[in-house]
Amino acid sequence: MELWKLPAWKIAEEVRRGNLSASQVVESHIRRMESLEPSLNAMITPMPEEARRRALAVDEALSKGTDLPLAGVPVAVKDLLCTEGIRTTCGSRVLGEWKSPYTASAVRYLEENGAIVIGKTNMDEFAMGSSTEQSAFGATSNPWDLSRVPGGSSGGSAAAVAAGYAPIALGSDTGGSIRQPAALCGVYGLKPTYGLVSRWGLIAYASSLDQVGPFSRDLVDLALVLEVISAYDPLDSTCVPGSRPRYRDALKAHDLKGQRIGFLKGYQDFDMDDEVKEKLAFALRICQEGGAEMMEVSLPVSTGYGLPCYYIVAPAEASSNLARYDGVQYGLSEEGKSILELYLKTRGKGFGNEVKRRILVGTYVLSSGYYDAYYLVAQKVRRLIADEFARAFSAVDALIMPASPTVAFKKGEKLDDPIQMYMSDLFTLPVNLAGLPAVSMNVGYSKAGLPVGVQVVAPKWGEMEILKVASVLTDAVGSPKVAMGGEG
């Protein structure tokens, strides 16, 4: 049996029953990772030794009767989630070999439930990008076609799950960084409602937009991981207190009777791949056949102005969040005769082009004389976008939208044209601006064999709703396949 093909829930069940050991499971995944990693480069820091040690500890704990709902489940973690004792790089040179003396809450919750981190995944530097090409550790390849990108910024996590390094992974989503790579790699990716999952230990890109979320190849796994990572955390003041539902219960739905599902009015006219449009129409048909009442929804501000709004708000926050990388306490530090020189050189050398671009844009839109014209205007538009979604959700229970306007594109194709790259997030970033939950999932493959995804969006705290729709869609299209990752 190829253990690396199993879903997480199955692994946990077998390990808890004693039919499998955590060590066996981990070994199988490590072998898979090691065989594909030379062609995929999905990991910045693989952790085979740590994972083996952890597996022994999990097996030991189980033998003593400890109940671990995720016993022995390997998990890949985006390299902007802090892991005590293991370097966290954010895909940047600026952090050097920095090791955090704490672990991100979402990761800690998984570990406390018996999951085993097998490595830190590649990403666009500081989560700024949509292709995982803009990493100081080289680009990650799409496991469905090595000449193409896996999407980004959580491309390493998406590729790792698609290729079977681990059944589940964690990523972060600020403007689509979970949903777009999930679509391009043909896996599930869920961006929770802002405030559902703790951001403690998540290295900030844009604090008011960032959320940690799961990837998986199995819908039960997705709900299961969400249950674990969404526990309330007093260390994050924006994390909303209270208990969370048992998300797996949403998956009992096999029809959408009585549900109102919205879709973008005139979506055929948007600038996107025909195959993406076709699969979107296909998904809508499934919902309709599932008994949903289908309704046209118009989101002119979100789709027309979300992009510029996002590219003001997010860089503004980023310019402040990334100001701390100055070579004084940790990480890269260049020599300087004065403190100014030390700052300029360290930051000039430490950050890549896209990060520099966004820091500069963010600094500019907040600076004296430009704040009102840019930052304030963008915040007002953000408010309009949230209001527009709220109005839409008075008429529908969930929305189905493209997760990415294109299938996985060729490496290098958009690297020289930042604005083309930004367009990748056209349909995902308004969801962050409004703080809504959304799940991205595979609904089929292009003629060239590339995955095509859609996203299901719901009002705040509507995770049960999006999982219900995802469940019905999954009944029709089946669970995602494992990518060969260049093998065979």
Added chain:
Amino acid sequence: MPLSFTPVIGLEIHVQLATVSKLFCSCSTDYIGQKPNTNVCPVCLGLPGTLPVLNGRAVEFATKTALALNCRVRNRTRFHRKNYFYPDLPKAYQISQYDLPLAVGGYVELTEADGSKRRIGIQRLHLEEDTGKLVHIASDGRLSGALYSLVDYNRAGIPLMEIVSAPDITSPAQAKEYVARLRQLVRYLGVSDGDMESGSLRVDANISVKVSDGRWGKKSEIKNMNSLRAIERALEYEIERQSSMLARGEEVEQETRHWDDAAGVTRSSRSKEEAHDYRYFPEPDLLPLVLEEGFLEEIAESMPELPWEVFKRFEEVYGIEPEDAALLSERRDVAAYFEACVKAGASPDKAANWIKTELFRVMNECKCSADDFPVRPEALTELLRKVEQGDLSATAAKDVFGLMAGQGLRLDEAIKAAGVSVGKVSGGALKDIIDEVLRENAEVIEDIKSGRDKKGKKVKFLQGLVMRRTKGQADPQEVSELLDESLNN
């Protein structure tokens, strides 16, 4: 007509709040004398992935102060980030308040030298976090010519309350008085130790000068004034400097200047390579600062009597002279001590006298508070009663007090230990002393015998001499009897 110059002064005061933990993390605020970088954690060091959680006590303290300053406290405000690079600022931004401070629009009432009242407006009061500290030291340990600077983040993240006055202050003396009143207030409220020397209370002044011909000079911001006296001196210097420039027809530049206390001058700071542009924006890691229903009422109910209220009451109820009332109400512990004495039966005048001399002297020596002063008000009252009854002379009482304070003795133990028991010098020994005194004052005796001491003043004078010579250890009754005997012989 000669020109006249009117100073216009506004003060910005930063007060470290006396919470036990920092504003956004659980590190201790007790940093004085600590090893560098001891009271630090990932949050106050701004390590990647860390997040702030607000200390509720800091909000209580700031709110309490705001209410005492007659401010309007807002139920819903928010925090902002103030962005700038400096090695003592770990995140490269300071979490502060900007467009919506916690409180606005209050005032402090000052009493002028002539007794008139004057209100100084408070524009705003807000919460923010303190920075770390830089130490400049050369490799050979010298402070000058340092090769590099050292960074200590123990202070980073300690809660600060910033109080900004209106530009209502018109003299250095007034500025000093305003700071003294605020310092007194924060101490009364127990929200800060208000110590200027150690930097718990830091004052920056904005000062400009208006000329009678209609010109108005630009303002200077004066920093580094570390005592009340320094504030007064720095402002006096600055008024003189700006006025004489304006008198010569020169322009006063807008700049930041540092007070050099030793030299007694303000000096222009090196101009920065760029103008400040703090790029404030709302702190996304915190939700709005919301005061729950009933919070303000709770704070108002817990408000102690304010110093100016105590002052007024001491004047009006106990008939204490304004100067003494000011001394006694300066500190809450002293005021409470005084009142406890009066409640225990001491006369307000006598208690006031004793406190402002003896109690202050010993408190100064031991640096202790009146709250835990070893001589409790009841014991002091008893001591004062003994003096009044003539059981102890004032001199002896001071010795007794010293023993009670210094060695923690009870009143009776101290009297014994001082060897000053009343009546110790009596009978023959006393008679000898009286004879001695009479021999030395033959003229006075003449006066008395010739009936010129109608009011008995001279007899009293002799009694006093005798008491003094016995070091207060004679029974005044016996002195009086024996003296009469001798005089009538």
Added chain:
Amino acid sequence: MAISEADVRRVALLARLEVTDEEARSLAEHFGKILEHFHRLQELELSEVDPFSLEGPGTPWRSDEAKPWGGRDEILSEAPRREGDFFVVPRIVEEE
């Protein structure tokens, strides 16, 4: 909207980023394009919009308890330059 290389340098200094001449040129070009995009936002009617709502729950309050962090040595060991318990930076010319 045109952005000059001087503008780029001004902002880069504010952000403490060293940029080469070539970077300044390409950034100025990029900047211009981005700002053009941003200007589309002006098409919207925004005068009545309140961008920063104070509604909703307040930020949680922590109780005022001091809990020492045990890991200061780990933190200090990450310092690029260190002297004893201090972080070290090039000499700061103090204002006083």
